Amino acid sequence: GAVVSQHPSRVICKSGTSVKIECRSLDFQATTMFWYRQFPKQSLMLMATSNEGSKATYEQGVEKDKFLINHASLTLSTLTVASAHPEDSSFYICSATAGSGGNTIYFGEGSWLTVV
Amino acid sequence: GQNIDQPTEMTATEGAIVQINCTYQTSGFNGLFWYQQHAGEAPTFLSYNVLDGLEEKGRFSSFLSRSKGYSYLLLKELQMKDSASYLCAVYNPNDYKLSFGAGTTVTVRA
Numbered sequence: 688g689a690v691v692s693q694h695p696s697r698v699i700c701k702s703g704t705s706v707k708i709e710c711r712s713l714d715f716q717a718t719t720m721f722w723y724r725q726f727p728k729q730s731l732m733l734m735a736t737s738n739e740g741s742k743a744t745y746e747q748g749v750e751k752d753k754f755l756i757n758h759a760s761l762t763l764s765t766l767t768v769a770s771a772h773p774e775d776s777s778f779y780i781c782s783a784t785a786g787s788g789g790n791t792i793y794f795g796e797g798s799w800l801t802v803v
Numbered sequence: 804g805q806n807i808d809q810p811t812e813m814t815a816t817e818g819a820i821v822q823i824n825c826t827y828q829t830s831g832f833n834g835l836f837w838y839q840q841h842a843g844e845a846p847t848f849l850s851y852n853v854l855d856g857l858e859e860k861g862r863f864s865s866f867l868s869r870s871k872g873y874s875y876l877l878l879k880e881l882q883m884k885d886s887a888s889y890l891c892a893v894y895n896p897n898d899y900k901l902s903f904g905a906g907t908t909v910t911v912r913a
Contacts, residue, residue, distance in 0.1 A: 693845075719899050730890060730905045731846070736898070780845050784899055792836075792894070792901060797845040 690714055691783050693795030700771055700802055708766045708798045710781030716761035717783035722754070725778040725797075737764045771802040805829045805902035809891050814910045815881055823876045823907045825891035833896035837865050837876045840888045840906070849876065849889075878909070886911045 692711045700706050710720055719738055723731040735756050736744045743756035753775075755767040764783075768775055781795040806828040815821040827835070834853040838846035852858060852867035852874060864877040878885055891904040 721900070728908075730903045733900060733902075736900065778843070782901070792899075794845050794848075799843070 691717075691781065691793045691795040693781055693798055695798060696796060697799045698801070700800070702772055702802055703770055706768045706771055706800060708768075708779055708781075708800070710764045710766070710783065710795050712762045712783045712785070712793070715783075715785040717764075717785060718761065720758060720764040720781055720783045722756060722764075722766050723780045723782070725780060731780060734766075768800065771800070773802045776800055776802045805893065805895075807891060807893060807902060807904035809889075809904040809907045811905065812908045812910070814912060817881055817883060817911055817913050819881050821878050821881060821909060823878075823889050823891075823909070825874045825876070825904055827872050827874070827891070827893050827904075829893045829895065829902060831895035831897045832869070832893055834894045835865075835867055835874045836890075836892040836894065836901065837863075837874075838890040838892065840890060842888075846890055881911045883911050883913070885909060 690713050694709045721736055722734045724734050725731050733746050734749045737756050737758040739758045739761050745751045753769050758764040778797050778799055780797040782792055785791040809825045834851055836851050837849040839849050840846045850865035852865050857866045862879045867874045888906040888908050890906045892901045894901055
């Protein structure tokens with residue numbers, strides 16, 4: 688079964704509203720979580736790195752005031768798309784790591800966001 | 804910085820073999836991943852190579868040469884369900900980040 692759960696899997700919202708996506712590690716403590724965005728027929732682009740109890744580190748070009756990340760506990764990180772616009776419509780995926788080895792990275796199921 | 808290259812598309816016939824190459828130049832390296840991703844779904848883990856050589860898992864095999872910055876994913880006895888995008892990703896232990904290639908779309912034809 689899935690060790691990283693993402694919710695909601697699909698969401699449609701009106702332009703100008705905010706949307707929150709949750710990423711939970713189900714049976715391990717995730718010291719670090721990552722948020723990716725993927726446009727159709729493109730690869731995964733890392734948006735930010737989220738560490739429990741500290742501010743997220745954003746990749747170049749990602750607006751931190753628009754994509755708000757909160758990593759309040761070792762099992763939960765949230766991504767809030769503030770004042771969403773149609774161009775924010777995309778597939779958002781989180782991943783979580785339980786340790787320092789590369790083989791401990793787990794992906795969530797992804798969330799489709801459509802802004803109308 | 805990270806530079807990861809893989810072909811954009813490949814087409815093969817059902818039952819055949821396809822090899823997807825990936826070359827990388829990265830600032831930190833501690834393993835190379837291959838993922839399969841069907842349209843509209845999250846990536847699915849296929850393999851993780853840390854040491855040089857070939858690792859085989861059923862119909863899928865993955866090879867790594869760290870000195871050459873090169874890996875390949877070999878898909879044997881292709882099935883229609885293997886039609887998907889295959890992503891090569893390098894793991895950097897310094898920041899725990901995965902850097903992805905653009906992905907190779909494999910189309911299997913009857």
